[in-house]
Amino acid sequence: MTSFLRGLAACLLAFAGTLSTAHAADTAPLATDRAKDSYMVGMDVGHSLTQVGPDLDLAAFEKALDNAFHGGAPLVSEEQRKPLAQALMQRIAVRTGHAPAGTSEPSVSKEQAGYLVGADVGRSLAPIHDEIDVPVMMQALRTVLSNGTPLLSEEEANALRASFSQRVQSRVQAAAAAQAGKNQAEGAAFLAKNKAVKGVYTTPTGLQYMVLRQGAGVRPKPSDRVRVNYEGKLLDGTVFDSSYQRGEPAEFGLNQVIPGWAEGVTLMPVGSKYRFWIPSNLGYGAQGTPGGPIGPNATLTFDVELMGILQ
Secondary structure (H helix, E strand, O other): OOOHHHHHHHHOOOOOOOOOOOOHHHHOOOOOHHHHHHHHHHHHHHHHOOOOHHHOOHHHHHHHHHHHHOOOOOOOOHHHHHHHHHHHHHHHHHHOOOOOOOOOOOOOOHHHHHHHHHHHHHHHHHHHHHHOOHHHHHHHHHHHHOOOOOOOOHHHHHHHHHHHHHHHHHHHHHHHHHHHHHHHHHHHHHHHHHOOOOOEEEOOOOOEEEEEEOOOOOOOOOOOEEEEEEEEEEOOOOEEEEHHHHOOOEEEEOOOOOHHHHHHHOOOOOOOEEEEEEOHHHOOOOOOOOOOOOOOOOOEEEEEEEEEEEO
16 A cells, blocks of 8 residues: 555546536545545545546546445446546547547546546445545545645645555454454364265365266376366355356466365366365465455365366
């Protein structure tokens, strides 16, 4: 979180303009630490949106932001996202003199643009949304976009950003440690019970597997590249990866995948389908996958069909 949201523009397609309206509430004092932090966040978001500002309806932006914070369905469909984003980028390019000569600004709905950008900002801020007072954040954002004078100086904002980032990082680390302990205990309990299930085999490393369909082909070597269909789940049944859902097999070098996966596939003759239960030390370990969906110390389930060995 160094420089906090300064880099937000990149994930918002480099959006960043000015608005001509200000609100009387934008001069309200910042009475609490939470208000100051929220204002600092709003300043950072505002700076990242200066070029797209003239195209946004801020009421729609705030609605989409709140919707994203609460996990609501996007207010702009996937079909609308790409052409709308392209139109916004073209408008910015024309206004800033970076478009080819003769290029005109395409028309856009300010409401739809507000929904699009608000949703992107909301997703970016979702991990810290409990720390944010949205009206205060919007107060700062409006001030920045209207070229007003913020209630915080840059020096004050920098100091707040540093302390806020440190506090959030500490909270995230504590939550990750608690989740790692919980996942470790749940995984160990599951594997201890599962090993007694008829048809489940346990290797010396702790990998567990069941033969769903036995093939008659050769077994791959650890250095081989294979073609597979597979589906990976968390212990609660959540699917986090699936070649079946993508509609086509995947190809992997067995020296490029997690240890439990590599070990398991080398047990399979071509044409087989196995189910694997992979303990965390043979999976993604204490780190999990940053940002999800695999948490720290998570035990994983994979159904794997070995379709072929590639030359």
